[in-house]
Amino acid sequence: MTSEVSPPVWSPVWSPTQWASNGEVRLAYDRLLPEEAGGEPLLLVTGLGVARHWWPTGLARALAARGFTIARYDQRDAGESTHLPPTARTGPITALLRKRGDAYTAEDMTDDAIAVLDALGWDSAHLFGQSLGGAVAQRIALRHPRRIRTLTSVSAVPGDSAGLATLRHIRLRTLARLARMGRRSHLLEGHIEAGVALARLLHSPAHPFDEPAIRAMLAETPDPGVRDARSQSRQIGAQWSGPAIGRITAPTLVLHGLDDPLVKPSAGRTVAARIPGARFVPLPGVGHDLPEPLWEDVAHQVRQLAGG
Template structure:
């Protein structure tokens, strides 16, 4: 790096929050502007918070946000619950019955992270299962949610066969057939295969970056089908998403190989005032070419909050 180059943004050391017996790992992006608004990233099924592109977080920070991310329970460095059943994620999705914890518990995990950060409220940005969790957080803890951005997600109040209508079954089959040894090397290869499967061919696939991330921060969650089953099997018992009051943005890649755009459209149609923004050429991820566009949309959403608060 030359003296004229800006050093890459860095994350803080791992910090910890607690929700009962569950410990939750989180960190913050070190670069923060004066007056930056809190924004919490909520990651998807099974994987660790390291899957958030640091470049995306830095772009959000440049748009005026203080960015933090956390590992959901049963993922990353957070508490992994004891095994409860041998069913896989697909079976857990269909059967509409979770036996480890509830979706309310997962929503409360995010509140524990906000408490540890010292944030009374925050903007939420959730992707995939994290988008559904973020919707549930906005329902269960409305006073602590400034705005909601749901990305590549299905409605957070659906379960079972109602969810499957928005899922591409061919991709589910391909995911179920992935076989990799439970070794450090196997975890890396599984992560690369997953990232490639969920990526749209409309944008270059940066295998080197994925391998570098997985090598630096090993993630066993991709092969942890029991942990995934517990997450996806956690049932929601609260109100429907039509009760969400936070200003809401729904983003969805039109080339998403896992969750059909109908999922995002359904979310936007049911949340009062929500805006649906399709992302052409984007898969079940957020590639670098759309980072600035995404940050601009989230910034505009944040500027709507004072108007919403006055209603």
């Protein structure tokens, strides 16, 4: 007598896409599954132009194992969230130097995150932002301090800097190369190749480059955001007119790769020096990403910051 073996049940890693609204802007978000009861809310804030799928699921799982409930969202002008109508033809470098944004403000972008928290039913949350997401996370902590438990800023410039003050922390040659990636083919293979090129440009020199994993992620990402220089310019050009980051009161952790090819380590040191009580952790051999060998340690550091 033989018994039939049931096929394994497929279990999704992330929830189906859900939606929050800030005025006319719709924001796509999802949650890491399964969600453990009592987990502390933690929102991942995505970097310049790219979709939320760029967050390593392994990092999210490492954070969840430390007692966090994880959500991630696409910022406006990225991923599945609302893309604003085309504005003046400009590139990211020019957008940094403009005295006003073409379409919206940095305050609007912070309010997007709060709309996501509201949709999730979270009164407050820990923030973990990388690259532009780190600067946005700093601004969220300034504009909505009662909603933020802790702040982790990774590979980011000071959230209150603008124009030349920002450019001093940016490697312009890398930024120019990023802008040129928007000229690639509009075929599926084009966005995958462009995404691989982006990931290779920003990866950590002391760690292996996992091209198969990058390709798999890009193949499943509705809009990886690599080729849309106009959207990137609107995001990077959004002007902040709020208080200085020295007014941040949330417990703050600042991480920065010492081999970051896009944002100089001076940026992270400056952020940590200006936020009261912030702790700066340099990451030797790390670029403008968070490679797998760091995930457990990063999760441990965020857990310590949150009190545990």
